[in-house]
Amino acid sequence: MPKVLIAIGILLIVVGLLWQVGGKYFNLGKLPGDILFKKGNTTVYFPIVTSIVISIVLSLIFYLIGRFR
Incomplete structure (x- = not known):
């Protein structure tokens, strides 16, 4: 461990x-498809496409690790 x-x-x-x-x-974190709302002093950010890209990359890495283990 x-x-x-x-x-x-x-x-x-x-x-x-x-x-x-x-x-x-x-520019990971500012990809096209990420949603950004700004109104006054409030900013809301939804990194949807960034999350999908990170998920795909991590899935491929874990698949390869599992395959060669």
């Missing part, structure tokens, strides 16, 4: 660094 937690931690660090650096090049 400790090895799994260490691997997950390292993976999260790598993803965070890629997100930080890649945020300049890949």
Whole structure:
């Protein structure tokens, strides 16, 4: 179990660094199809397309991990 937690931690660090650096090049979070409402001082944001993209990518990653396990 400790090895799994260490691997997950390292993976999260790598993803965070890629997100930080890649945020300049890949506008994940502001894709066409994401809904944004602004009215006065209130802003409501629904990242629908971003959620779908992340879900597809994670599904493919977990499928590949399960397939080669």
